Amino acid sequence: MTTKALIVVDIQNDYFSGGKWVLNDVNAAADNAARIIAAARNNGDTIIHIRHETLAPDAPFFVPGSNGSQLHPKAKNIPGELVIVKHYMNPYRETELLHALQSKGVECVTIVGNMSHMCIDAVTRASDDFGFKTTVIHDACATHDLEFNGVKVPSTQVHAAFMAALRFGYASVVSTEEFLG
Template sequence: MKRKYTKSALLLLDIQNDYFYKGKMEFQGSYEVASEAKKVLEIFRKKRRTIIHIQHIAVHKNASHFISGTYGAEIYEEVRPMEGETVITKNNPNSFIQTDLYDYLKNNQIENLTIVGMMDNMANDPTVRTAKDLGFNVQLVERKATSIV
């Protein structure tokens, strides 16, 4: 029997303190992106849909940002995970590489992804392309943070 609905999830990519004022990689427009992400997050929470926070943690010993255990690596307060929301840690621009994201989505029968994140060319682009290649329906939320301050 064919299902009458499809399951959706929100992916919040790399919305971390290092991209904001006094962060290691402050971006112009980061607050606007966080504001848009917060709006979408509130909708998903209200509808009790799946929410996945993707947190980048640097693994290179000379990394300048997203260093494990630092304030800069923490998820930004406006979109911080609530109890029960999934956090997947990555150390590659593509959220599917060396993570359990794909398995999590498949195990939870997710077919539709809404994605909002900080860097189009670094994190959003490879994650969106891979998601589409894997057969997910993808909606990328409009955002404008693309340049370093």
């Protein structure tokens, strides 16, 4: 039995072309996530897919029951892989994620998915807080441009800032090639 788990976060249709909240470089990130998922399957690691559904009736995306809220084909679960539906940025909040990991004896988690500055940040910090040895595959995560106080922040800088912060104190942050090599 393996003590490793892969947490696949919010790789959902709304983030891709034709969706309601398209991320920059999401296809390349999802392709890398698919490679990580395939490796985890080959290793017999636990794989848990996280799917966000919003609770707000006027939600801009991830509307319950919509095609946009469904897992994208590049990272879809297969039978036997748990899918956890969450309603908050942190997938541990009010879900069975922690119990699912602990019940399988997981000690190390690897994280891929969306968005770097929101749910990836939240799950990484919480995973470390819960005592898991945590790794983030930086090129298997995506985000979008942000704006604050009239300053536009390109997605590459948003992503880099969050990966640097996570690497500083919460996780090992590596590329797909480094992880698979």
